[in-house]
Amino acid sequence: MTPIESKVAPITTYFAVRRAPATGWVSGIPLRSQPLWPEHVVFMDALAAEHFVVLGGPIGEDNEALLVIDAPSEAAVRDRLSQDPWTTTGILAIRSIEAWTILLNSRPAR
Numbered sequence: 800m801t802p803i804e805s806k807v808a809p810i811t812t813y814f815a816v817r818r819a820p821a822t823g824w825v826s827g828i829p830l831r832s833q834p835l836w837p838e839h840v841v842f843m844d845a846l847a848a849e850h851f852v853v854l855g856g857p858i859g860e861d862n863e864a865l866l867v868i869d870a871p872s873e874a875a876v877r878d879r880l881s882q883d884p885w886t887t888t889g890i891l892a893i894r895s896i897e898a899w900t901i902l903l904n905s906r907p908a909r
Contacts, residue, residue, distance in 0.1 A: 813853060814876050815899040816866040823889035830862065839882040851879060863894065875897075 825833060833839075846852040855866040870876045873896050885891040 803893050811904075813899050813901065814866075814868040814870055814873065815895075815897050816868055816876060817858075817894040818864045818866065818880075818882070819892045819894040820862045821889045821892035824862065824884075824891070826898060830857065835884045835888060837892065839890075840887075845875075846879065848906045864891070867899070 823834070830836075843852065844854065847855070850869060853866060853867040853869050857863070858865040868876050870879070876896055877893065880886055880893060883891070886893075
């Protein structure tokens with residue numbers, strides 16, 4: 800086995816989801832001051848506790864978010880995120896969803 804092959808985890812597929820500000824986003828107001836921030840945090844923390852969201856957070860300079868999601872299908876991703884208070888009020892919208900196959904993973908297994 801080569802050094803690279805020894806670091807290859809079992810093949811896992813997640814979804815990489817980009818979310819972007821939508822019509823309800825208030826320009827000029829920081830992320831944590833947006834409307835319904837506490838409700839959004841409770842919702843997202845629950846998804847992380849359920850291991851639906853594996854990783855997530857702001858990315859880049861345009862108030863977008865990147866989520867790595869463990870779900871059986873794109874439809875399941877859309878369904879769950881549709882329940883986010885920031886989705887229902889138009890603060891964030893899904894920009895893209897792509898299947899992401901993990902071939903390398905240097906993080907220790909839990």
